[in-house]
Amino acid sequence: MAQATAAIRRAQPGETVTPPTNAEIMFDHHSADHADNWVSVYENMRDKCPVAHSSSYGGFYVLTKYADVAAAIGDDDTFSSLNQQEEGSIFGGIIIPPSPMVSCPVEMDPPDFHGYRKLLNPYFTPRYSNSWEPFTRDVTTAMLNRVIESGKLDLIHDLASPVPALLTAKLLGLPLHDWRLYSDISHKVVYTPRDTPEFDETTKGLLEILAKVQLVVDERRVEPKDDLISALTQATVNGSPLSSERIMEICHLVIAGGNDTTTALLSNAFAWLQEHPDQLEWLREDPSRLPAACEEFLRIFTPTQGLARTVTRDVEFGGHQMKRGDRVLLAFASANRDPEAFPNPDEVVLDRFPNRHQAFGLGIHRCLGSNYARMEFVVVMEELLRRLDDLDVKLDAAHRYESVGIVNGWVDMPATFKPGERFDSEFEKEFF
């Protein structure tokens, strides 16, 4: 159990308490205990030690207040995102412990960062993302068609996992007949425990996907098509074309960022709506309520619970003397429950406004795929509301991830519904 071990007494009414300096706590964001208790753990920390130090994973600070996370994430000079895969480098990138695969451009700092982000931005604007709505709806229709006559499905394996995986593959320009591979692996790779035979299988699958990506990169260099990988092979940044390695780093980000996070957003929403059927009906009554609901689900569940930085210079922050090379976890999940930022923060209010949450981060590294995530949420929810009558999610047969250290998601989520009809789908015609 995460406990503040610094000596602290409870504040009296009307008294202001200065948070302790150098608070040291037991904190492991990957632990099963944290997965079960993160809401109360973070509440406790915001109250008693908003900036605290953990000795896990070689040591890191945790920032839990909205204002502190915003301040740090806005200061890219002091809090670096760089992931430098070199012996002895202090730069561990945006995951604790560091990811062995670099993601570009999120794990870069200005000025290098800007050239790559500029290159990608046009493919991730709201308008461009929305142009993928017909495809997304068509794939969703196909996925529902597969189960619609049986009256049962797994909301994750059959719907929330394939839709983002297929959209991402299509956007990149990967072959879609491999859709089952993308869908299964991108889901499993996030939650499968290490040191298990399942993890080895998953790693094999991941390598298979990456091999396919590399193949497509090589093909598109020679014969570009109208997809993102082609655009990357033909582009230049600062006058130079992108190396294969760099393109793979970008593809890694798009795949990792685009798949399981969106799946987790949807899964958490399905689970919550099962427990609040009146709210499900409220959404069904008027689907124009879905975008605001999406923001509130993002805030309350925060699928990407937190990301990291490396301190570049000695600096005093939140009562701690941070040193160059120190690692810092920006706890978005905690910022999103901060009562100083959100009235009644633990209450789900589907039309909450304003909702300036940090589920997509803040600042220059704001989630590239945020507009796709929002579009996918609305499309999948619209089709679910339209086609799955009497939806009954079997929550006691559903399983959350054991760890929310990377993504706050669900492994599986069986459900039943009243059998319905198939609708036309181009994707189905082509790939089933």
Added chain:
Amino acid sequence: MNADNSSIDRSVLMQVEVDLGKCVGHAQCFAAASAVYDLSDEDGTCVIRYAEIPSAHEAEARHGADACPERAITVIP
């Protein structure tokens, strides 16, 4: 009364400014008030549709400004 005999006080039409140094393309201004805010096709950043906000759109202009997580939009006055 103005010199041209009109009654509208043209000196107090609302203006809205976006600090593009802060705008990172969350697109919540657009989601809240697309009548006032558009988004760039280059990078999804905020583009304000009016030099001066018509009074019919004043409430929306404030709504869109409030939506921004970066507090990049200022309403004047």
